[in-house]
Amino acid sequence: MLRFENVGLRYGMGPEIVRDLNFSVAPQSFQFLTGPSGAGKTTLLRLMLLSLRPTRGTVHIFGQNAAQLSKRDVTTLRRRIGVVFQDFRLLDHLTTYENVALPLRAMGRSEDAYRSEVVELLRWVGLGDRMNAQPPVLSGGEKQRAAIARALIVRPELLLADEPTGNVDPGLARRLLRLFVELHRLGTAVVIATHDLQLMDQFGFARRLVVGDGKVAIFDGSPG
Amino acid sequence: MTGTAGEDQFALGPLPATRRDMPLIPGDSVAGRALVVVIAIMTFLACLTAGGALLVAHASQFWRSDVLRDVTIQVKPGAGDDLDLLVAKVVSVASRAPGVEDVRPYSKAESEKLLEPWLGGGLDLSLLPIPRLVIVHMRGQGAEDLAALKAALAPEVPQANLDDHRLWAARIGTMANAIVVLAAALFALMMLAMGTAIGFATRGAMAGNREIIEVLHFVGASDGFIAREFQSHFRRLGFRGAIIGGSAAVAFFFAASALSVWWARSPGGEEIAAMFGAFSLGPTGYGALALVGAAVTLLTGFLSREIVVRQLQTLQ
Secondary structure, eight states: OEEEEEEEEESTTSOEEEEEEEEEEOTTOEEEEEOSTTSSHHHHHHHHTTSSOOSEEEEEETTEEGGGOOHHHHHHHHTTEEEEOTTOOOOTTSOHHHHHHHHHHHTTOOHHHHHHHHHHHHHHTTOGGGTTOOGGGSOHHHHHHHHHHHHHTTOOSEEEEESTTTTSOHHHHHHHHHHHHHHHHTTOEEEEEOOOHHHHHHTTTSEEEEEETTEEEEEOOOOO | OOSOHHHHHHHHOSOOOOOOSOOSSOOOOHHHHHHHHHHHHHHHHHHHHHHHHHHHHHHHHHHHHHHTTEEEEEEOOOTTOOHHHHHHHHHHHHHHSTTEEEEEEOOHHHHHHHHHHHHOSSOOOTTSOOOEEEEEEESSOOHHHHHHHHHHHHHHOTTEEEEOOHHHHHHHHHHHHHHHHHHHHHHHHHHHHHHHHHHHHHHHHHHHTHHHHHHHHHTTOOHHHHHHHHHHHHHHHHHHHHHHHHHHHHHHHHHHHHHHHHHHHSTTHHHHHHHHTTSOOHHHHHHHHHHHHHHHHHHHHHHHHHHHHHHHHHOO
């Protein structure tokens, strides 16, 4: 599904932020991307999302070489990827419902076709009574769940989440993680960037990609 | 998350009321309001220019069709000539000439009255050899009929001099055409200025909504979708500006039309009326103003879309 071969990235003439990355993300797999703050987790996620191009090496995504993709191809591929940003990136002038429906609207689907789907998902993530609220009046946890719902609405084959539990209390963090596990069971490959070791320990079956010193070390999870 | 939409709706019960199809680019911003004001002013000025040009063009057409159908015959008395007899002869010849609709000789009193603005009233002008005028109204503007009239007059009344006003009409026509061309140039300049303002506003809106563009890209929106969103955003702003500016222009022409009745009675009113007619645009003129408004709306949307598409192509 996603394969990195000798990938390196530098900004301008500076040193390589990440180098010699060799790993793959299999379909229907579940992994944590971890490491200390500033180690390059977000950079790695952006490489996976094709919002950064590597300065060397090759990224293969859904069987295609990312370097050979046109802008239109990237747009098409992104519709198969769900992404949860650390800072949510909800559009403040839209309601929770409209934010969650955004990917479907961007795909050109009519509201009549997706309305019940969005309402159902919002109820599933516990935002059934906050559909018409705008992000500025939502709590951190509610924003987080809205951002997750927006990533899930297209039923992505690959879900990338950057610190999705960073702004919520431990109880809600566990509940959100269970949401991702449920999605994984439904067939989505999940990559969650986090530095919360306790949380990762609670989901011991997950593979760990540990970023440090610009490289990635891989630790397979225990059979769960 | 599974099942068909119909089954989900049944399972969910009635769906809650939600806002539908809200614009993705926030509409109410300081920059947006400023652009509406700029577009409104430009539309107002463009409508005034277009309306003024139409009035002048219409008035010029009227002069040409009306004035050119009137011919003045001046009868200059020679020594010992009976002026009344000469005028009668002219009337007789002119009435028989082809293409002549009506012949009206000015009486001696009427001719003397024409001199009053220069010589003052109350003078005894009987001793002066004042020429007499005969106004001939032709059916059309055909040069052949005028030539025939001239040819018929020359042997019968050599003292008669025919003036068909063509030189004067040509000069006035040239002036009217120059005004129309100037108005067209002004109109084009205003559109250029408005296009430049829209360009700046679009780039500003893109910079101000960079995060929205980024999120739209990440959720799989194509450049075409994003450009369409910006286009509809700017078309809405353009429509608001065009409605405000266009309505102000329509109100101006309505007021000018009403005031022209008063102007017509004031000193110099005839000249203004001659230049612009009754200041009434008529349905065609107001239709033209509506077209200007529609063009401004479409231009705003089209330009912003083109700029957004080009800017997005430069983004990674």
